[in-house]
Amino acid sequence: MVECYPSQLNQAIMNLLSNTIDALEESTANTTPQITIRTFTSNDNWIAIAIADNGIGISEEIRSQLFDPFFTTKPIGKGTGLGLSISYQIITQKHNGKIDCYSTPGQGTEFVVQIPVRQVMYKIA
Known part of the structure; x- marks a missing residue:
């Protein structure tokens, strides 16, 4: 069990x-497109x-901007540049x-999301 906001x-x-x-x-790669989804515990307190x-990958220059609001590499009308920012x-x-993004141009991309199993709520006095 993981404490979270499921819809978000x-x-x-x-x-x-x-x-x-x-x-x-x-x-445009000549390979069959493939998406792999894995879930695992990164330690006892995190999932x-x-x-x-297996796509074309993302360059370091683009990776450094991925989570910036309104940043997109998609053509006009295709994306708003908010999806990854909201996810972040x-x-x-x-x-x-x-959330981390690992990618090598020509070899694909992997996003790894990690969240704690328990959410600690802090009360401000």
């Missing part, structure tokens, strides 16, 4: 999956969800978690 976490994961699908559709693809906020601010 679902939105964050769906944003990641949607971007993964879009990236694979734009890929992780990893979403990986949901994971880091609402769930006290973290």
Whole structure:
């Protein structure tokens, strides 16, 4: 069992999956598009969800801007540049978690979401 805001976490994961699908559709690689989803415990107090693809990958320059509001690599009318920014906020601010992106151009991309099993609520006196 994991303490979380299920609908918000679902939105964050769906944003990641949607971007993964879009990236694979734009890929010109001669391989069969593939998405791999793994869940695991990163230690006793954290769970992780990893979403990986075998697309064209993301350069370091673009990776450094991925979670910025309104940043997009999609054509005009295709995206707002808010999906990953919203996902980042949901994971880091609402769930006290973290999200990382690992990618090598030409070899695919993996997003790893980690959230604590228990949410610690702090009371301000």
